[in-house]
Amino acid sequence: MTGLPAVTAPVLADALDALPARLRRKVDDAVTRASGWPVTGMTGGVTVRVDEATTVTLVAVDGVVRSAADARCSCLLAPNCLHRMAVLALAPVDDTAAAPPPAADRPVDPAVGPPAGPVPGASADAAADPSADVGAAAAGGPAAPALDGAAGAGGAARSELTARQRIAADGLWQVAVDVLAAGTVGCGVVLRTALLRAVHEARANGLHRAAASGTRVAAGLRAARAAEPQYRLADLTDDLCELLAVSRRLRGTDPPAGELGPLLGTARRAYDPQAGLRLYGLCAVPVVTDSGYAGVVTYLVDRTGRVWTVADLAPGDVARAAGAGDATVAVGESGLSHRQLTRAGLVVSGGTASESGQLGAGRAVRAARAAGVGWADEPLAGLWAQPLPDQVRRAFGAATLPVPERPAGADLLFLTVRVLGGHDHTVLVATGDGAVLTLTVADEHAALPHRDNLRLLGQAAGAELRLVGRLDPTRRATVQALAVGPTSVDGPVLVLPPSWAGHADLGYDRLHSSQLGPAGGPAPAPPDGRLPGQGGPAPRPRLGDPGLGLLRRQVERVVSGGRAIQALADPTARGLRLARLDLGAHLLTAMGGAARARPRNAFGRLTDDDGQAFAESWLALAVYEQAASRALAEASWLP
Structure with missing residues (x-):
């Protein structure tokens, strides 16, 4: 069923509470039947036709059903009927009135929506444009009375949880225990609604990190139930582990003062004024989150080699992410799109940024277009000059940090590699010191060209490339490929159009077979599996333990x-x-x-x-x- 407005978690929970116990056992079957009911739009809402005599009406305010009274059914059992509950269960869950958008540092980041208003203590520029803040990855809560969860209304540090926070954490823990006991096969609408209710209570009491984990788990359970193609059991497992670990820690004894802030998470990042910045475009990466947000994150580098990010994330699906690359960058009035910015530069004055390097987009920010540089020129070339062991240690260290504390681009690797070959959408490459790495797609959605691009690169055996990739901390010597560019014009190369300025963003730029090889075709792979110009067989990637x-x-x-x-x-x-x-x-x-x-x-x-x-x-x-x-x-x- 499509075309339904979003509903808030309390509305869904109230509708479930109104059902008699005998009807709750039938909710999942009713939801299955309701998926085929026709939806008709009307002014301020929709109507769903159940049968000749029964209709369900949803009244939406700004596209969201915000009260249980706004969901009405014409049957005799209303409002305590399965028709009303089934339609609400099929609608997307909306929490944008109480949560910031997701972090840009991670492609599948979990926050839930922008805050209802500016946060006291935030800079005026950041408060003027809530969409400029991509929130905390472990966040997902309402505008709190302070910028981090460990601070009180006056900014004083707090070293212990309140009674309400402990109750909310205990509620999340109990629901997560039930989810684990039931498994995805046993988690229907009733249990998923209980989880959303607990998430709402946690967010209302400032448990932003736990609430964000619960939101991701609820989205994963729904995707598993609907057999959605983007569902991954591994992701749901990690999210449930995070939810149980954080809620268990919060409901126990008070953690040390230094650990309380990261456990609570952040409602919204603080944006501090920055001196004039001269930035150079690096690459743009599409983002699709499990919590219903999508868009683009563009990575920039300043004169010192520090990485910055500017993001455009909003409620949407993969279609929004695919088109966000051509959206205008919100920083200043340069008129550049995100794809153009990766091949150009930016001069920013009056700017603001978070501590992690996320640029703000307030009214006082001024930005003008400037010349960009290629990956082989400074300051971008310095990223590839870093020794590989240092890069790996930095990326693994960043992976252990909560995303709000993770510096922009800290989980990225900048590698010079030689293509050994590929299979489907996996490519085997070797670094200059002989290390064999596996390149995988950064996003599995078919609407994005990641898979096709990587499949094509696997045919360019012998090509030497510069690569920007994201470390995969769960797999051995594995990198998610984000952008590539040729290192020279000798031998099998990647021939790119001049307008691409020497690199291709694999999430936006679609490669063609005519761009491979010096003669417009891929270099043929030897039938015996040997590398071009070498006598030994091609090494195989190291498998996991x-x-x-x-x-x-x-x-x-x-x-x-x-x-x-x-x-x-x-x-x-x-x-x-x-x-x-x-x-x-x-x-x-x-x-x-x-x-x-x-x-x-x-x-x-x-x-x-x-x-x-x-x-x-x-x-x-x-x-x-x-x-x-x-x-x-x-x-x-x-x-």
Whole structure:
């Protein structure tokens, strides 16, 4: 069903609460039937025709249903009817009245929407244009009385949680435990609505990081239920691990003062005045988030080599991201689009920026177009001059930071590589020191040219390229390719139009086979798998550790099938011990025992536990697997 206005989480929760218990069990079946009901637009809302005598009417204010009274059904059971609940469940959830847009530093970042108004203490320029702030990646909450979650109304640091915050954190934890026990196969509308209600309460009480994690989990559960092509079990697993870890920490003993701020997250970034900036375009990257935001992030570099970002993110889908590259940059009145800015420069005066390097777009900002430089010229060339070990350590260090604290571009790698070959949309490349890397797509959406471009680059065996990529901290020696450019005109090369200024943004510029090779075609790959001009066979990429791969499958299986599937699973701890993962084997055994544990009452009858012991055992195993995989991935880069 398409064409429905967005609804707020409280409206969805109120509609579910109004249903009798006997009807709640039928909600998921009703939602399935409702997907085929026709939708007709009207002034200020829509009508949904259920049958000849029944219609559901949604009244929207600014495109959003904000009150339960604005959702009405004409049947005799209204308002406590399945028709009304099914239509609301199919509508997208909107929280833009209380949350900032997502961070630009991460392609699948989770925030929920812009704040309702300016934040006290923020700069006038930033407050004048809420869309200029791309928010915190771990954020997603209302305009708080202060700029970070650990500060009070007067800006004084706070070292402990309030009673309301503890209640909200406990509510998130309890719902997350239920989600884990049910798995994606058992998470229907009722459980997803309970999660959205808990997210709303957490955000209202300043738990922005936990609320953002809950929003991503809810979006992942919905995508799994609808079998959407962009759904990834691995992403949902990581998001659920984050939600459980943060909510568990917040509901326990008070963390040290230095840890409270990152745990709470940030409602909105602070934008400070900047001296005059001379910026040079680097590349533009399309962004599509799981929370319903899309757009573009453009990376810029100043004279000192520091990376800055300017973003255009708003509610939308992949279609908005595909077109955002041609949107005008909001900084000043240069008239440049984001794609043009990557090949040009910018002189900014009166500008503002966050501590992480996100440029603001207030009314006082002045910007004028200036000449750009190629990747082989300073100051951009300095990015590729950094030693690879230093870049890898910087990127892995950035991956461990909360996104609000992550400097712009800190997770990017600037590599000079030689193409060894490719398969489908994966390309094997080698660096100058002989390291073999795997290039993967940065975004799987078919509307973006990532996949086609990478498939074409795999045919240019022997071509030497400069590459801008994002480190994948979960896979060995793997980079998400963002932009490429040729290093020379000798041998198999990538021939780009002069208007592209020497590089191609793989998310926007679509390559063609005529641009490969000196004669307009790709260099033929030797049939025996040997590199051009060399006598040895082409090296193969290093695969992940089999033991950790087995452990990861156990973690993801619980998210998919719930507690019941783990209770019936075959033990695999022996294989982990043979792989010298003794702690992983111990944690897996403990999780299996917690899954099978069923307490009995005084009469010997089985009683249900609250599932918390199982959730804590799963969380311990998931955190261990993430840390071990990240350590292994970092070791695969370094000698």
